[in-house]
Amino acid sequence: MDDPLEKQLDRAVNTRSNVDSTCWTVFSVFAAANVVLIDALVQVQTVIGARWVALAGVGVSAIWAALQRRALAHLRLHEEIIDALELKLEIPGEFSPTWRNTGGHERIRAACPFRARDVMNNGTLLALTAWLITLTWNLMFRAR
Numbered sequence: 001m002d003d004p005l006e007k008q009l010d011r012a013v014n015t016r017s018n019v020d021s022t023c024w025t026v027f028s029v030f031a032a033a034n035v036v037l038i039d040a041l042v043q044v045q046t047v048i049g050a051r052w053v054a055l056a057g058v059g060v061s062a063i064w065a066a067l068q069r070r071a072l073a074h075l076r077l078h079e080e081i082i083d084a085l086e087l088k089l090e091i092p093g094e095f096s097p098t099w100r101n102t103g104g105h106e107r108i109r110a111a112c113p114f115r116a117r118d119v120m121n122n123g124t125l126l127a128l129t130a131w132l133i134t135l136t137w138n139l140m141f142r143a144r
Contacts, residue, residue: 030064057131
């Protein structure tokens with residue numbers, strides 16, 4: 001690996017792997033935080049308490065959505081760098097860890113039709129929507 005482009009590709013692949021781990025860490029931590037908030041919502045005894053928990057859920061989910069999107073954008077950036085380096089080095093797509101490896105990704109989608117990025121993005125939006133509905137319901141329909 002004397003070629004500087006090969007070294008750069010190696011660094012880019014390692015960085016992409018680290019960013020992928022970050023994406024899953026963000027998803028896991030905030031999903032767990034939402035579970036804790038749901039438990040608190042179920043156990044709270046007062047309307048005011050339920051409103052505060054729902055408001056916290058909205059805040060946590062909004063932060064989650066923003067951080068998740070940022071992490072996924074970084075992941076895509078590193079994949080674009082990998083793609084560019086692989087093209088310069090004339091590496092065939094079937095050896096790529098990115099979307100250039102269409103055959104590999106088709107086999108993965110055959111096993112599970114849901115893309116992980118879609119699950120991450122839609123999971124954050126689902127949580128935010130659920131907390132907004134919960135907060136609205138608590139503000140409008142629950143007795144004071």
